[in-house]
Amino acid sequence: MIFQQIIAGIITGALYAIVALGLVIAYKVTGVMNFAYGYMGMISAYIFFTCFSVIGMNYIFAFLISVAFGAFVSYAVERGLLRPVRNISPASMVIITLGLLLLLEGIALQVWGNNYQQIPNLLNGLPLILKFSGGIIVIPQQNLLILGLVTGVIIALILYLNLTFQGKAMRAVAQNEEVSKLMGINSSLMMSISWIISGAIGSLAAVLVAPQTFVYPDMMLSLQIMGFTAAVLGGFESIPGSIIGGISIGVIENLVGTYISTNLKTTFSLAIIVAILLIKPEGLLGSAKARRV
């Protein structure tokens, strides 16, 4: 029973982790915290719904189109809207991306209406069943797909950032924009690429979660809140931090929901997270910074 809950928590947590990752990559390179992130993914989920259920495309093809669309939207938003204002105060940043969130929500309402739209799982076969002395674990195939894709994305990202020249250049821009420019790195291009990656990840998360949540304008709200929380819990600076943050929130949430209280699941989970942050104010993997006054 407890193993089943932990596995379920890891799968929810994997989605939180990937959303956290998308937020952190965009934030580290451009310094913009995107509060409309989930809603950009929501638009991609609608694109998927339109391609697959309305037009009747192949599942994989529709999937690729929606992820590419999400990457493009993210590129356009960063380049056209947020680049000029990336040095405004954090509160203003929250509000300008809130404006974007409202705009996207309104567009979704206007184009697709307020109905809950269903999209099917890609894999509907028999669930994977593991039996051992402690009990039995059932994992639906769609969840295995989520876990596999998330792991794949994370590994690809780590390899990209550590082994390719472009990845290293991107980390250099994240570390110090001026110096990286002096070293001949095209920092503007790196910023665009970071948002393209971030947008593609957000769309992937939205399309993966859509069979469970249905597709509607607020479908990504809780994923976005928890993804942001996961990023903060992890320290808001690294890939391992986001993964650990996301998975621990997923597991905490599932265990609290099963063993403490179903009604107050979010309350207790958030209380635990706040407690962790109070003990370690810079997040699980964050590092305390010395600052000049």
Add this chain to the structure above:
Amino acid sequence: MKKYLWFTPFVLVPLPFLGYPFLISIFVLIGIYTIAAIGMDILTTWAGQISLGNAAFFAIGAYTSAIMIVNFHIPFLIAFLVSGFLSMLIGILVGLPALRVSGFYLAVVTMAFGIAIQQIIGVFQITGGYNGIRNIPAPSFWIFKASNPIYQYYIVLFIIFLAFVIISRVSFSKSGLALFAMRDSEIAATAFGVNLLKYKLAAFASSAALTGFAGSLYASAIGFISPSQFDLTLSLDLLAIVIVGGAGSVIGVMIGAAFFVGLPFLLSGYNFSITIIQGIALILILLFLPKGLVQAFKIGKVRKKA
């Protein structure tokens, strides 16, 4: 005395509309949001703290007042004062984490508080669960028994005026300067002997108290409250009112509130999604008027945020 004169037009504004109670009740709503947004302004512009959970103080004020009035038949004035006071106490508790965390970390802590309060209200019996509390009577003092919104208008205006008087007195006092010092650099402020504990808690307490008062007025003015009214969107709306109107000025906050509350009523006749217009407006204002709408009106003084 001179600096209070700009308030006089607001005393006279509703007089031509006495025959349209609906219009006046919109003014009341704008005023209530102004009070709550002044609370947000104190926290963000004055003390430099970020909060994504002020909707919870609004909810605490609204529910305290509604439960006292509906279940225990306590007069409005007492319920009003108690709800602000209770909200202030909880505000101090929420302010404590701000001593350890800041920035996005504080945003998450306050957001968690807001979400938790909303969920807790939905679970318990005394708050009416997800159905909320209905038929909350309009605010009444000993002489004002009428439910005409004009009385509510003057109550709300009086509270905004009080808040303005207190703010303009504090802003040039030692406490005000200490707050600004803390906002600009906590380390430097400490070096100059500013007690961060005291001023952070004071900022959270006064923000929570104002928001709680606004919540109490809201419950009585609307007459119906339920948990879904106090979600994360409300916290973000309060922050948006401050930023869009003009951070650091009471008149700016009033403009922001009028914009946020009034716009939906203006556009309600058309079959067009209102969030599109709201979203575009927010983006355009931040792009072209980074100090808020008050910049366009060239009135009031906008205090520059560091």
